[in-house]
Amino acid sequence: MDTVNPGRRFQTSFAAILVLIGITIYASHRQQVFELLASGTQWVLVTCGFIPEGENATQDERLRNLYYAVRMYNETPAKKLSAQDQLAADLYPESGFGLIHTFDTKPVSAVIGGWLFAIPCTYFVDSRDCSKSLTTARLKVSVADFETIILEPISIETIEQFLANASPEIIRITLTGLETWTANGWQNNSGDNGYQFYRPPEPTNSKIDNSKEQLLCTETQWAIENAVMDHCLLRFQHGDNTLVELIFAANHVSKWVAIKSQAAKLVSRFQVRQ
Numbered sequence: 001m002d003t004v005n006p007g008r009r010f011q012t013s014f015a016a017i018l019v020l021i022g023i024t025i026y027a028s029h030r031q032q033v034f035e036l037l038a039s040g041t042q043w044v045l046v047t048c049g050f051i052p053e054g055e056n057a058t059q060d061e062r063l064r065n066l067y068y069a070v071r072m073y074n075e076t077p078a079k080k081l082s083a084q085d086q087l088a089a090d091l092y093p094e095s096g097f098g099l100i101h102t103f104d105t106k107p108v109s110a111v112i113g114g115w116l117f118a119i120p121c122t123y124f125v126d127s128r129d130c131s132k133s134l135t136t137a138r139l140k141v142s143v144a145d146f147e148t149i150i151l152e153p154i155s156i157e158t159i160e161q162f163l164a165n166a167s168p169e170i171i172r173i174t175l176t177g178l179e180t181w182t183a184n185g186w187q188n189n190s191g192d193n194g195y196q197f198y199r200p201p202e203p204t205n206s207k208i209d210n211s212k213e214q215l216l217c218t219e220t221q222w223a224i225e226n227a228v229m230d231h232c233l234l235r236f237q238h239g240d241n242t243l244v245e246l247i248f249a250a251n252h253v254s255k256w257v258a259i260k261s262q263a264a265k266l267v268s269r270f271q272v273r274q
Contacts, residue, residue: 101127102121112242113176113241117272126138137174141173173266177242197214231249
């Protein structure tokens with residue numbers, strides 16, 4: 001004889017149905033749920049009942065950990081992409097345009113080597129850096145024409161080059177404080193195994209001033225054996241406390257002077273004059 005209360009059986013079945021509906025909704029709208037969680041820390045905590053509205057109750061360690069975990073979200077993805085980001089997302093689906101790659105020209109403030117820089121977000125290797133407080137800037141630019149054009153960021157025409165793991169048409173620029181390097185360490189060593197100091201062929205009018213810069217290039221055979229692009233590292237000091245490092249394909253090394261000149265102009269353009 002079935003002694004289970006019909007009312008209780010109904011409540012159990014109803015609860016199970018609600019759970020299934022909840023799981024289905026979550027599975028279908030998982031991304032939206034995460035975006036909602038990221039959109040407002042205080043709102044989430046209040047809604048979930050962790051912080052009573054109008055009270056400043058002391059929270060235990062578990063709730064503080066939750067609070068900081070939610071705070072780790074920098075910002076939600078844009079609800080509506082810019083025209084260029086939308087075009088890029090349509091042309092290259094699943095590549096992260098609007099999330100990782102971006103055409104946003106909003107300037108990002110960065111204090112590097114004690115100097116304030118304002119760098120458009122579209123220059124960064126990863127546009128998520130645009131939501132952080134920066135002391136190092138890692139940028140990506142197109143080589144274009146060294147002689148006439150200041151190094152340019154990603155464009156609709158150069159997307160494939162920027163998405164490639166390594167492209168001879170792309171230069172990486174890193175700006176960092178000189179204090180992050182040991183005293184003169186960036187000048188006095190030849191880098192990791194596989195690199196050697198560049199010696200321009202003679203005769204040449206281009207001289208490397210070893211007191212202010214360093215040009216290293218991979219040994220071609222080493223690059224082949226390690227399946228990396230044959231490339232060069234050019235380091236030079238900008239101002240008193242900022243170090244600029246460029247990574248570019250070795251086939252451009254004969255134009256290193258022009259590359260350095262354009263990079264220096266670009267960095268100077270970003271520097272905020274006070």
